[in-house]
Amino acid sequence: MSVPRYWRETKYRYRLIGQMCAQCGGVNFPRSGVCSACGSADLEEAKLAETGHVVSWTVVRNPPADYTVYAPYLVALVELDDGVRLLTQLVDIEPIKMKTGMRVEAAFRRVKVDGDSGIIEYGYKFRPLIE
Amino acid sequence: MKTVGGVGIVGYGAYIPMNRLRASEVKRVWGGSGTPIEEKSVVAMDEDTVTIAVESARYAVRRAGIDPQEIGAVYVGTESKPYAVKPSGTVVAEAIGATPHVTAADYEFACKAGTEAFQTCIGLVSSGMMKYAMAIGADTAQGRPGDALEYTASCGGAAFIFGKKPARTLAEIEGSCSYVTDTPDFWRREHEMYPRHGNRFTGEPAYFKHVIGAAKELMGELGTEAGDYNYAVFHQPNVKFPIKAARTLGFSMDAIKPGLIVPFVGNTYSGSTPLGLAATLDVANPGDRILAVSYGSGAGSDAFSLTVQDAITNDRRLEPAVSMFVDRKRYIDYSVYSKLRGKIVK
Amino acid sequence: MRAVAVAGVGLTKVSEHWEKGLKELFTDAAHKAFEDAGTKEIDALYIANMGAPILQEQMHLGAMLADALGMRGVPALSVGAASASGGVAFHEGVKAVASGFADCVLVGGVEKMSDGLPEDVLSVLAMAEDQEYTAYTGVTNTGLNALIHRNYMETYGATAEEIAMFAVRGHEHAVGSKHSQYPFKVAIDRVLASPMEADPIHMLECSGVGDGAAAVVLMPADKAPEGVEVAAMSVATGPYYLAGRKDILTFDAVKTAAERAYKTAGVTPEEVDLVEVHDETTIAGVVSLEDLGFVEKGKGAAFVADGCTLRGGEVPTNTFGGLKARGHPLGATGLYQVGEVALQLQGRAGPCQVEGARVGLAESLGGLGSTCAVTILRRS
Numbered sequence: 001m002s003v004p005r006y007w008r009e010t011k012y013r014y015r016l017i018g019q020m021c022a023q024c025g026g027v028n029f030p031r032s033g034v035c036s037a038c039g040s041a042d043l044e045e046a047k048l049a050e051t052g053h054v055v056s057w058t059v060v061r062n063p064p065a066d067y068t069v070y071a072p073y074l075v076a077l078v079e080l081d082d083g084v085r086l087l088t089q090l091v092d093i094e095p096i097k098m099k100t101g102m103r104v105e106a107a108f109r110r111v112k113v114d115g116d117s118g119i120i121e122y123g124y125k126f127r128p129l130i131e
Numbered sequence: 132m133k134t135v136g137g138v139g140i141v142g143y144g145a146y147i148p149m150n151r152l153r154a155s156e157v158k159r160v161w162g163g164s165g166t167p168i169e170e171k172s173v174v175a176m177d178e179d180t181v182t183i184a185v186e187s188a189r190y191a192v193r194r195a196g197i198d199p200q201e202i203g204a205v206y207v208g209t210e211s212k213p214y215a216v217k218p219s220g221t222v223v224a225e226a227i228g229a230t231p232h233v234t235a236a237d238y239e240f241a242c243k244a245g246t247e248a249f250q251t252c253i254g255l256v257s258s259g260m261m262k263y264a265m266a267i268g269a270d271t272a273q274g275r276p277g278d279a280l281e282y283t284a285s286c287g288g289a290a291f292i293f294g295k296k297p298a299r300t301l302a303e304i305e306g307s308c309s310y311v312t313d314t315p316d317f318w319r320r321e322h323e324m325y326p327r328h329g330n331r332f333t334g335e336p337a338y339f340k341h342v343i344g345a346a347k348e349l350m351g352e353l354g355t356e357a358g359d360y361n362y363a364v365f366h367q368p369n370v371k372f373p374i375k376a377a378r379t380l381g382f383s384m385d386a387i388k389p390g391l392i393v394p395f396v397g398n399t400y401s402g403s404t405p406l407g408l409a410a411t412l413d414v415a416n417p418g419d420r421i422l423a424v425s426y427g428s429g430a431g432s433d434a435f436s437l438t439v440q441d442a443i444t445n446d447r448r449l450e451p452a453v454s455m456f457v458d459r460k461r462y463i464d465y466s467v468y469s470k471l472r473g474k475i476v477k
Numbered sequence: 478m479r480a481v482a483v484a485g486v487g488l489t490k491v492s493e494h495w496e497k498g499l500k501e502l503f504t505d506a507a508h509k510a511f512e513d514a515g516t517k518e519i520d521a522l523y524i525a526n527m528g529a530p531i532l533q534e535q536m537h538l539g540a541m542l543a544d545a546l547g548m549r550g551v552p553a554l555s556v557g558a559a560s561a562s563g564g565v566a567f568h569e570g571v572k573a574v575a576s577g578f579a580d581c582v583l584v585g586g587v588e589k590m591s592d593g594l595p596e597d598v599l600s601v602l603a604m605a606e607d608q609e610y611t612a613y614t615g616v617t618n619t620g621l622n623a624l625i626h627r628n629y630m631e632t633y634g635a636t637a638e639e640i641a642m643f644a645v646r647g648h649e650h651a652v653g654s655k656h657s658q659y660p661f662k663v664a665i666d667r668v669l670a671s672p673m674e675a676d677p678i679h680m681l682e683c684s685g686v687g688d689g690a691a692a693v694v695l696m697p698a699d700k701a702p703e704g705v706e707v708a709a710m711s712v713a714t715g716p717y718y719l720a721g722r723k724d725i726l727t728f729d730a731v732k733t734a735a736e737r738a739y740k741t742a743g744v745t746p747e748e749v750d751l752v753e754v755h756d757e758t759t760i761a762g763v764v765s766l767e768d769l770g771f772v773e774k775g776k777g778a779a780f781v782a783d784g785c786t787l788r789g790g791e792v793p794t795n796t797f798g799g800l801k802a803r804g805h806p807l808g809a810t811g812l813y814q815v816g817e818v819a820l821q822l823q824g825r826a827g828p829c830q831v832e833g834a835r836v837g838l839a840e841s842l843g844g845l846g847s848t849c850a851v852t853i854l855r856r857s
Contacts, residue, residue: 009609014185014226029720030610036721056631056725058623059676060615064600067615069477070176075616077624077720085720087614091175092149094461095676100631108185108226110177111613120213122181122222123613130451130459 001066001114006121013123016106018084020046029084050106051129052080059095066112078104078126092127103129132308133352135257139300139440140291142195145409146186146269147287147396147456148174154282156465161277167369171285171397172460173468174271180209180288181219183402184269185226187290190450191265192227194301195292199228202292203261204252205235208244208401209288210319211271212237223267241317242366243427244268244401245289250309250433252293263294270400273472275325283369285397287456289405301446302412302421302437306353310345311431318429328428334372337430342366342376345432346424353436357381360436361419364407366426367393376424389414395457401427408435410453417441481574482704483854484581485514485694486816491658491687491804493591499526499533500545503587506690507546510583514694514701520579522546522553525566525586526808528601532593542585559605560757562586563811564712564841564850567693571710574695585692586809598686602807605844611718619683619758621719621845623675626760629726630677635763635778637677641668642782643759644682644801650788651798653828656813658687658804682759682801689806691813698857705819708836708855709742711735717847726775728846731768738838738851739770746770749853750834751793751821753814755842756800765840766794769851793831796821811841815852822856 011017018029023040029048034041057076060067067073074090090098091107104126111123150173154166174183184207192199205227207219220235238244238251245268252264269288274281294300316337319326329337342365350356357363363382365373370393377387390407399406404425411421419439426432469475487509494502503524511517522543529535539553556566563586570584590598603612606621629635645665651657663681671681698706715730716722722729739745746769754769756762763777771792772780780786786794797803797817800810818837820826834856841850 005609010225014222015228030607036716056624056628058616058620058627058678059673060617060620061673061675062599062617063596063615064603064612064617065594065596066600068596070615073615075614075620075624077628077725087611087616087718087720089614091177092459100627108182108189109175110179110182111615120179120181122185122226125177130455 001118001121003119006119014108016048016050016124017045018048019043027082027084029086048084049080049082052078052104054100054102054104055079055085056100057090057098074098076126089125090127091125105129133306134253134304137296137303138253138257138293139295139303141197141263141294141298141300142191142292143289143409143412144187144190144194144450145289145406145453145456146183146190147172148178148183149459149461150175150463150471151460152463152465152468157282160465167282168394168397170395171283172287173463173471174286176471179213180211180269180271181213181222183271183286183288184219184223184267184290187267187269187288188223188227188265191290191292194446194450197263197292200232202229202263202265203233204255204264205229205233206238206248206251206266208238208240208248208266208268209270210239210241210244210400211273240431241427241429242368242400242403243425243431243433245405246425246433249291249435250307253304253307256293256295262298263292265290265292268401268405270402272400273325276474280328283393283398285399287396287399287406288402289409291405299442300440301443302439305436305438306349307433307435308345308349308352309431309433310341310348314430316428316430333428337428338368338372338426339376341430341432342424342426343379345434346380346422349434349436355436359420360386360422362389362411362415362421363387364390364404364411364421364423366404366424367391367407368398370394392453392457406453412443413447413452413454415439415443417443478575479577480698481571481695481707482698482701483693483707483815483819484696484701484704485510486819487513487692488656488813488816489690490656491689491806494688495591499529499535499587499589500542502589502688502690503542503585504545506587506692507583507585510692510694516581519548519551519581519583521573521582522548522551523566523570523582523584524553524555525562525584525812526555526588527557527559527562528588528590528593528807531601532597533589558848559843560807561811561841561843561848561850562808563691563814564839564852565811565848567811567815567852568710568712568850570695571707574697580697582695583692584695584812585690586812587690588806588809589688590686590806591688607717617675618845619678620675622758622760623678624719625725625764626678626758629760632726633775638665638669639778639782640759640763641665641679641682643756643762644668646781646786647756647795647799647801650796650829651802654797654803657798657802658685659798659802678758684757684800684805687804687806689804689809689813691809691816693812693816693819705822705854706857707852708744709738709853711737711741712848712850713737715847715849717844719845726764728764728768728842728849730846730849731765731840734849734851735769738853742853742855744836744853749836749838751796751818751831751837753795753817753839754799755840756795757805761842762799765842766792769838769840788831796826796831797829811839811850814839814841815854818854822854
């Protein structure tokens with residue numbers, strides 16, 4: 001697991017930071033060289049909304065190599081309240097209780113661990129709203 | 132130690148994982164006579180002390196309504212830090228946006244590691260060295276399979292942000308003190324997965340000597356007695372100890388009830404007194420006085436006397452109360468618990 | 478630009494070829510293609526592969542396989558576009574001949590998936606996506622398909638059974654095919670009873686793990702009178718992130734590549750006699766048919782369930798089994814598709830023959846449709 005690769009993304013993953021386009025006001029995530037809506041390069045860092053709803057979801061039952069210990073886990077396409085969509089794991093809910101459209105909020109979790117001696121990668125996952 | 136300059140708590144936050152292991156499950160596997168509590172909280176596969184600390188810290192920052200860049204210190208007190216070398220505090224500081232102009236470190240003093248950090252934060256803030264300082268008590272401490280402590284060793288944490296007037300405080304700290312001696316009642320050697328303890332030695336010479344000692348010293352210095360307090364929070368390794376401490380000092384059951392979450396959550400170690408205090412602040416009213424006394428094996432107690440401020444009522448509904456985390460649960464059995472706690476490995 | 482023809486086809490059986498490595502499998506297909514074309518004098522070699530750098534820890538396949546063919550000196554390169562590598566490599570080969578840069582080219586795909594453990598193969602498949610924000614969630618390629626599958630059912634009211642029929646049709650078509658991995662029928666009940674791979678997609682709705690190599694020889698059309706003309710060839714990319722797509726039920730890259738290809742070839746979907754689509758999952762097959770213009774958006778599942786994609790039907794689809802039943806050796810798949818279309822148009826498809834086929838289309842996808850290569854072949 002590459003330390004620089006992980007470290008480079010920590011701020012954006014920990015705090016859900018994307019980019020706002022000065023031209024069209026669109027919000028992009030993840031960050032990119034140009035605005036995905038209008039193509040402008042006039043972009044500034046912007047905080048994303050931390051709540052949203054589930055557009056679609058699945059349960060990964062046969063994971064790729066680094067994720068086997070977490071199986072089975074939910075993955076969803078979430079649309080945040082500011083219109084940005086992102087892919088994320090869902091936690092603290094059973095597949096049987098899942099409903100498209102349910103409200104979710106950002107949580108902070110371990111994403112993967114490099115064995116017993118490597119680094120622990122943290123990042124965002126989403127969970128049903130605690131309210 | 133009387134505080135200087137109106138130091139208080141400007142924000143606090145809590146987090147308890149969802150999974151619960153019933154004490155009856157431990158008994159089913161290992162035998163034994165009674166069960167000291169109902170159930171305890173257990174982390175999910177992707178949770179640890181750092182994730183609990185971050186969740187607590189985030190809620191604290193939101194409740195405080197402050198710019199995290201103004202937090203000058205982030206301390207995590209724990210006995211289950213994921214890295215032996217690499218502070219949990221740095222991850223928390225990054226996750227809340229307090230870096231880079233911040234000091235960060237992890238504290239260890241068994242179950243009072245979090246409140247140890249409270250003392251430091253009070254000093255940092257009242258000296259004027261920084262505007263805000265955050266102390267977190269969080270743990271995912273391991274219980275040895277089949278040991279009495281396996282019934283209660285659980286996971287959770289709470290974060291407290293300290294500031295001083297003119298900052299808006301939810302509760303002001305009138306004074307604090309620490310009472311520490313070299314008492315080996317419970318310990319864990321480096322590289323060991325599970326702690327060991329002196330069984331009944333953990334009672335009178337350890338927990339009670341230090342908790343009562345700290346409480347009496349603080350109340351003596353402030354000139355207060357049990358009757359002057361609406362609430363009291365004592366470290367809760369089980370149900371019996373905090374009730375006995377309360378009775379000894381003259382506090383009623385009503386006074387300790389809001390903070391007594393151990394029957395349904397277990398002993399969150401460094402999270403124990405911080406969570407108990409958070410749960411008490413969730414229901415306290417302006418003008419109420421709270422005594423909070425932690426205990427950490429090794430051994431020592433930190434005692435704090437607080438008066439609740441008017442600002443507390445505004446914040447009551449904004450962030451989840453501790454009771455919501457207590458009630459948010461799903462049950463697991465002993466085999467899943469063993470997997471989650473790394474006792475059985477793929 | 479001159480017309481190009483597929484002058485020879487060589488396909489190995491898709492299977493777990495434990496005893497053969499990349500070199501052996503590739504040369505098997507290459508020699509078959511040379512024999513079929515009647516020549517091995519090539520001016521350039523294009524390799525299609527996805528997983529070798531990880532699964533075999535092997536890069537630099539162009540030079541390695543040119544050497545394995547005894548063709549040192551020949552320009553050779555490996556083309557990478559995830560599971561669209563086959564289609565995109567074909568595109569590069571066609572360009573070389575069409576432009577006059579080369580007079581005879583071998584385009585060959587090879588993949589040895591069985592060398593990897595299942596979880597490592599899944600990691601490789603996920604490498605088609607952004608590692609930091611897509612693969613990072615632990616979502617598998619099938620998981621991404623599943624998000625589309627669920628949304629498709631909820632949006633258009635298609636049933637799980639209708640979509641799952643895509644796999645049943647593929648298996649029906651594979652019967653009698655010598656190179657297909659699973660040349661037997663599979664009933665719908667068995668598909669729906671198979672364990673969930675990534676809810677709501679069942680295991681038997683997903684293409685499996687297999688090894689294979691497929692090669693075609695390309696020449697100027699006037700040098701290959703028995704060959705099949707490349708009427709059009711188009712590659713397009715689409716939005717890389719599923720989360721960045723306005724409509725997750727449409728593969729923009731497929732629409733773009735198809736529109737360009739139809740225009741170049743001067744044909745409409747109605748004039749296409751058979752189509753090979755990229756059914757890495759049943760839903761991918763359904764959406765592909767829609768975005769290629771064979772059926773209206775939202776009606777694809779019913780179209781398949783009603784039998785319209787059978788050999789005697791309106792749009793014969795995946796005539797040797799497609800990715801599900803013929804197999805999906807990642808980088809080689811796009812060349813299996815092109816080779817199969819060529820065999821159909823030449824009347825050499827045996828029990829899998831679509832009668833009177835004159836125009837065929839192959840759709841190769843990479844990274845959940847962020848790369849698409851569309852090829853239209855025509856029997857002159």
